[in-house]
Every structure is written in C-alpha cells, then in structure tokens.
Amino acid sequence: MKEIIQKFQKRFAWLAFFLLFSLASCTSVKNIVYFKDLPPDTTAVLYKKAAAFTEPVIQADDILSISIQTIDPTTAAVANQALAVQAVGASSAVGNVGNQVVSGFSVDKDGYVHMALLGKVQLKGLTTYEARELITQLAARYYKDPTVQVRFANYKITVLGEVTRPATYTMPNEKVTVLDALGLAGDLTIYGKRENVLLIREVKGEKELVRLNLNSSELFESPYFYLKQNDVLYVEPGKAKAAANNAARTQTIALIGSFVSVLIIALSRL
Incomplete structure (x- = not known):
C-alpha cells in the first residue's frame, strides 16, 4: 500500500x-519593446526612404468644416450655416465613445457640398488645401478679401483589440501616424502582439489588409506609416492573454x- x-x-x-512550468512559460513577457532593432547607443538615425505623407482627398459622405471669415463677421454668417450631422459611433480624442453630432457640410454622392449663397460646389477629389483655394475664389465674388478654412470634421481612425482604450477617434488633423493613433488609444496593453498589428483600409471599395511590426524600425519607411481616413488598427492578443x-x-x-x-x-x- x-x-x-x-x-x-x-x-x-x-x-x-x-503545471507550474506551463503557467510560468505562458505568462512570460516577450517582444514588448518598440523598434528594438535600433542600437541602444544610437542618437540619431536618418531614414533616406522615410514614408512620404500624401494628403487625403475629399470623398462622398465626408463631412467638412468650412468657415468663411471677413472683416465684418456678420456678413459671412449666411455662407457659414452648416447642418449638424450625426456621426454614429464616433468619439472625441479623450475616448468618449457614443453618438457624436458633428457640425459641417456633408459631401453628397456626386461630390458636391451645398452652401448658402455660394450654391453647389464640387469638392470631390480635392485636398482640403485645393478646396480652400476654390471656395476662396467663389467667396471673393460676394465678400472683400475673404479668409477660408477647410478641414475634415469626421476624420476618424478606429483602434481595436489589445489597447487601453479601444474606440473610434476623431482626429484633430489629417497627418496621423500609426503611433499617433496608438497613443490616443492609450498604447498597447502588455498582452498585445507588437510584431503583428493589423491595418484594415478600404481602397476603391475593397478591403486592404496589412501587417505592421512595431518591433522593427522599418515601420518608419512603410507606406502605411501614415494612416488614412476610416483606417482600422487591430492589435491581436498574445499567448499571455489566453x-x-x-x-x-x-x-x-x-x-x-x-x-x-x-x-x-x-x-x-x-
């Protein structure tokens, strides 16, 4: 016995x-350092093939913030009237998720915005700079020395998965990098796979899927380093999450x- x-x-x-050995191996921390291929004593690195930023162009269903300013603010009030558009699921930069009402001019399916006094203005395919120049020329017919500002009111990026604050973020400007978006989302959690971040982008009605490696400094040379409107970043969980x-x-x-x-x-x- x-x-x-x-x-x-x-x-x-x-x-x-x-059992104890298996649990210890599953919870070990690996690949948590960004750009770990850079030498630790490097003070400056020049990327000759650094990613180039391409300005986004206006598309149908975009919401534009357009303002016309003159010496007398009351004279341009009519042209500045815009409809409030509800952007479902949008959030502010601080991460408050929910329905958000955005004030701006909606681009219709044919690429026009409808502005009081100026009428229908074709903006599809233009950058915000080109749109500003066009609206300035049209506004000059009615106002003396008008100043025009044009920007995207619903330029949003979605960050999902193993980040601190997954949400859809309305960006304050158009020049947004992968690191900017992850920073708004509170960075990756300890469980996120930094070497396999998925970027989902819509190109001409089709979904483009790209894998990004945050452990490699080659990210700075990637054509996907700068994000575009409606891009989605998904951070996969690692074995430690399971x-x-x-x-x-x-x-x-x-x-x-x-x-x-x-x-x-x-x-x-x-």
Missing part, C-alpha cells in the same frame, strides 16, 4: 511541476491539487 502511495506522490509531484483568461480554470486546478494533496497525506497516515 505504501509503495502505491509513494508512486502516486511522485507522479503528482511531477504533474504539479509541469493564460490570463484561463485564470478561473487555473484556480480550479489548484483547488483540485490541494484536495489531492490532503488526500495523499491522509492515506499515508493510515
């Missing part, structure tokens, strides 16, 4: 050791192990 109990004790000891989600199961195993240990001790004293 004692020999049987001793063999059982040895087998249980090996099983307990194996281990964390299995915490309840681990506690159950520990309780069973404790019960078996008590049972072995009780049997050994018989």
Whole structure:
C-alpha cells in the first residue's frame, strides 16, 4: 500500500511541476519593446526612404468644416450655416465613445457640398488645401478679401483589440501616424502582439489588409506609416492573454491539487 502511495506522490509531484512550468512559460513577457532593432547607443538615425505623407482627398459622405471669415463677421454668417450631422459611433480624442453630432457640410454622392449663397460646389477629389483655394475664389465674388478654412470634421481612425482604450477617434488633423493613433488609444496593453498589428483600409471599395511590426524600425519607411481616413488598427492578443483568461480554470486546478494533496497525506497516515 505504501509503495502505491509513494508512486502516486511522485507522479503528482511531477504533474504539479509541469503545471507550474506551463503557467510560468505562458505568462512570460516577450517582444514588448518598440523598434528594438535600433542600437541602444544610437542618437540619431536618418531614414533616406522615410514614408512620404500624401494628403487625403475629399470623398462622398465626408463631412467638412468650412468657415468663411471677413472683416465684418456678420456678413459671412449666411455662407457659414452648416447642418449638424450625426456621426454614429464616433468619439472625441479623450475616448468618449457614443453618438457624436458633428457640425459641417456633408459631401453628397456626386461630390458636391451645398452652401448658402455660394450654391453647389464640387469638392470631390480635392485636398482640403485645393478646396480652400476654390471656395476662396467663389467667396471673393460676394465678400472683400475673404479668409477660408477647410478641414475634415469626421476624420476618424478606429483602434481595436489589445489597447487601453479601444474606440473610434476623431482626429484633430489629417497627418496621423500609426503611433499617433496608438497613443490616443492609450498604447498597447502588455498582452498585445507588437510584431503583428493589423491595418484594415478600404481602397476603391475593397478591403486592404496589412501587417505592421512595431518591433522593427522599418515601420518608419512603410507606406502605411501614415494612416488614412476610416483606417482600422487591430492589435491581436498574445499567448499571455489566453493564460490570463484561463485564470478561473487555473484556480480550479489548484483547488483540485490541494484536495489531492490532503488526500495523499491522509492515506499515508493510515
């Protein structure tokens, strides 16, 4: 009887050791340093092939913030009247998710915005700079030396997955990098896979999927370093996340192990 109990004790000891080793290996932290391929003593790195920024162009269904300013603010009030458009699921830069009402001029399916006094203005395919120049020329027919500002009112980027604050973010400007978006989302959690961030982009009605490696400094040379409107970043969870989600199961195993240990001790004293 004692020999049987001793063999059982040895087998249980090996099983307990194996379980502890497996849990330790699953929760180890790997690949959490950004751009770890850079030498630690590097003070400056010049990227001759650094990613080029391309200004986004206005598309149908965009919402534009357009303002015309003159010496007398009251004279341009009519042209500045814009409809309030509800952008479902949008959020501010501080991460408040929900329906957001955006005041601006909506671009219709044919690429026009409808402005009081100026009428229909074709803006599809233009950058905000080109749109500003065009509206300035049209406004000059009615106002003396008008100053025009044009920007996207719903320039949004979505960040999902293993980040601190996953949400859809309305960006304050058009020049947005992958790091900017992740910074707004509170950075990756310790469980996020930095070497395999998925970028989802719509190009001419089709989805383009790109993998980005935050561990490599080659990201600065990638044509996808600068994001475009409606881009989605998804950070996949690593193995450690699965281990964390299995915490309840681990506690159950520990309780069973404790019960078996008590049972072995009780049997050994018989």
